[in-house]
Amino acid sequence: MWLTAIPKVVIKTYLWSFILWLILTTIIPQTLTKYFNDEVISNTYKTRYFPYHSLISPSQLPIQNSTVYYVMGHPDDETMFFSPSLIEVLRPKHNNSVKLICLLPGDYVSPSMGSLRKEELLSAARIYGIDKDDVFVLNYRDGMNETWPLDSIVNDLASIIGTNHQQLHNPLTLITFDEGGVSGHPNHIATYEGTKKFFDTYYKSLSNDYRLYKLKTFNVFEKYTSTILTNIEYLVIQLPRLLARNIFQIGIDISFFSNPNEEESSIKFFGDMNTLGLSFGAMSFGHFSQMESFRYPWILFSRYFTYNNLIQVL
Template identity: 50%
Template sequence: MLFRLPMLLLKLLGVTFFIWITLTTIIPQTLLKYTNCQIQQNKFEKSNYPYNSITSPTPLPLLNSSVYFIIGHPDDEVMFFSPSLIEITKKKHNNDVKLICFSKGDAVDESFGKIRAEELKQSARIIGIESENVIILDNFKDGMNEHWSIEDINQSLINKIGTSPPNKKDVIFITFDDQGVSNHPNHISLYYGTKHFFTKYYQKKYPSKLYVLKSLNFLEKYSFTLLTNVELFIDQLFKFIINNVLKLKINIDISFFSNNNHSSSSSIKVYSDLNMLSVSYAAMAYGHFSQMVWFRYGWLIFSRYLTFNHLIEYN
């Protein structure tokens, strides 16, 4: 009796993980193999192999853009943003992606700063971002009791990005929402600071957008693949029935806990497949080795942020 509940949980985790692999990896890759002319003929037009993506809307609307991920600490890019970061970085989307990290992650001790800064660069390389596109600031203190100034964040973004687009591409900013994933004050400060910078210098002046990562409640945050399986299954079933049986063109959006406090004209959902999840695990477990204490492994097993991101456009 003592071990029955843990064993049932392990079995449930295993079954849901297998279903997730089927929905996100086996079925899409099989369909790609039989529907893509380049793969069928073994003749390719570009240097990158055709790769399936699971996003809503499809195709990904962020193309040919300069994309800035604005994070608070080394490991935020994996723990919270890895599905969208890996997807947006894919070569087929032709985006220039940069990471701006506002601290060195030295909350425990200052000696951690250099270690974690180097680990961030190593993690970014695993994901596909070169070191020169990783910007780490050292004038913001990491900590749950640290509230960063909106003006200081604004000035730092002016210094690192500028008040006008660095090239002719659209500019996309991606950061935390006003709940900061887990009410982390550093994350929340970045939301308000980035919003101030965006509305003052970019919004309505240049082709640009600000997206924030939707904070998930406790149940969804630790559901791993369970809710994703339901969403993807219903989504694909409805699309098949509506598009192929009824011959109608209707957009179906299935989501749990979708209420948010933002006035939004659009949002983007990004789902990982097994290949992307493997990259996330490598970036976290190998790239951020100093952070791999016991509870991080629990996060890798149960966190939905590693397989799903909901980016909401700020309006």
């Protein structure tokens, strides 16, 4: 009898967790904006953009006024794994120029599929607000058994990004997978290793204007908790800051369980209902060919759609 109750318990847990997430990340911040933001109260705006809360930790995004390259393996990786951070980094107030580098066209099924998926990536990029000229698709072979020469990745990244820091007009930020590649996918891991080797070769020894961030890989349990663990982290880290800044007018940037050393090299992005809707649109409309039946459970239960943890590679 108790076995038949498990699905109901799981469904209720996820449903109530989603409702709590909606309240924490969307309803509360929007309510605070309505009643405590001077621009909204007076209907006098200093910029062309409506005030909004960035749900990140630390509260001041370290990636600003920069040229940002997301280096990924497959078309759709930008949405499947990076969308909470991508959407935040793209916000106009941060004044970043964001570009996508995809190392393979997604032609595992057939060459024609590769051409189709390139166009889908451009469509998804357009939904995010990224110009087609800022999307680069290379031609590495797709597959679990494929081995990519790291020197080749380094050379390709050098041809796109450049190697002479004196010719760069803005600080440079690279964002990619980590050693675990989200799921242990060898293409993702090679993407990280090639990007890191490129960064180490040309930019690591330079100033803090040049940074490499890697996306933290979650274990199997954590990966499919959807909003459950995100709620806990948000309650501990972000909500106290949000309330303090708006209600009590106190500029705190600490959490009850934060490690100051980790905070300096880690950025946590908490998505809300608006960013989740944008991610769903980019995936279901932009990458329509990939919306097979098994994708829907991933979208519903993957934590990567509501939370990213980028760790700076020092």
